[in-house]
Amino acid sequence: MNGKGQERIVKKKRLEPSRLVEEHKGSSGPYRIPRNQVFQDHRKFGFSNIMLVLVILFLFMPLFVVITYSFNATRGMRWNGFSLVWYEKLFFDSKELWRAFGNSFIIAITSSLVATILGSLAAVGIKWYKFKSRAYIQTVSFLPMVLPEVIIGISMLIFFTAVRIPLGMFTIFVAHTTFNLPFVFLLVSARLDEFDFSIIEAARDLGATEMQTLVKVIIPSIMPGVMSGMLMAVTMSLEDFVITFFVSGPGSATLPLYVYSMIRYGVSPVINALSLVLILGIMLIALLFRRFLKTIAASS
């Protein structure tokens, strides 16, 4: 084995053209092709460059248009000067919209709380206890993430109608909890995978009961996973349209549903203004979220 390896090395060495080494002495490594030779056409307007610019433009054009027109002084597409009139209308003259936002908020908080509690406990349970149906449970819990939203929405709608649960806030809450649960479960499970289980053994050795171990050892250490799961659940719940659309009843419109119904009556500059507010809100949440995760990671 040793001899073979040596032979290979010798062969390789022989194959290396010393000429190449000579030529590229100036570059970073002996066998590297000079950087400008590989990357030369990225400095000019190559095909890839044009594509990149086009893709970014295409992705941002709608956003840009909406934001621009939210500052337009009049309704319609003609530019009539800068004004904040639509923002004024959005914040002080859109009762219905704010009620829908209230609904969204209630649903997001309640469903993410329940999903976080149930999902975290299930993750701990799956890790902690060994039982036969474990693999099935894991597969089933991933289904809501993989299945198309329309399918989940329509099957819930048909089911709720069949068992006569009136559509409304409760059904939306149930639906949101269902699609939030797997995400919390996944994030907490990921956190538990890094968990050093000898700590639990230590806790038990030192006389902690099962409950005490859970509350004092396991829960604090999975907290980052739990919190990120909950924040994710809140944002997903706030943003969800499709599933909510199917399981909502009269008077239970959430913000995305309300926006959708407004769109159907035509373009409204108030929605332009709202879009920007929402984008900024989501960016703020994402930023806070990152900072929050950093502080948690630093403290634990």
Next chain:
Amino acid sequence: MSLKPKTKALTMLLGAGCLFLLAYFLLPLLFVLYESFLGTDGNLTVSRYLAVLQDNQFQNVYLRTLKMAVIVTVIAVFTAYPTAYLMMKIKSSHKAILMSLVILPLMTSPVARTYAWIVILGRYGIVNQTLSLFGLTREPVRMLYTEGAIVVGLLQLFLPIMVLNLVSALENVPSEVEEAALSLGSSKIGTFFRVIVPLSFDGLIMGVTLVFTGCITAYVTPAILGGAKVLTLATLMRQQALVLMNWEAATVIAVVMILTTLILHTVLKRFRPRNQT
């Protein structure tokens, strides 16, 4: 590490999540499946399937949905590949900015993103205003409620996903391989197609799967940009269920949709390289 369940209350709590999913997720799904096979006299038949599958409107809508998904996926692949490739090449500081530019649209709500296209493509939208300003058209061109509008909307929705998938796939392609191919005399285009594409094929298939199934099951975009004029599978299903109160057809369409995505997943999985599963 495992313990036997000792505390009854604890076990019950752990089971609560499973029960919740069982009651509100699995049960409705099975219910829909069962309903779709239910005959008029209560026995199990495939008559509902036959009725739906032989329906002319359903066939048209199904083919249209597939066609649009193919168009969106093809355009997405051809635009995302050069984009992702270039994003790999760029200095890391610029790359971070570009990545967040690609991710930002993903974070904004689909309703808001689709709404923007009404502003652009509408009867009195920007495109029509511009066209009439230059005197190119007398009357506003109808762009909303067409297949083209849906394709554009879907593309905007799913392009970031394709780009992100390809970027992560290309990150696994060592740059030395490309340099080796180039130094051995392969042309740039040859290197791209014969070295880079095969090595990032896994990510490509992943992206294609996500975009294609996403297009088939998308609801918001076809509902807003297609309306009742250009139905897709998802909007047809909703129309059958909520407008026409034809639950039978809706359950069948739901099952057909699940089957279509499942078949796509398995077929596309076959293209994935064997050693990287």
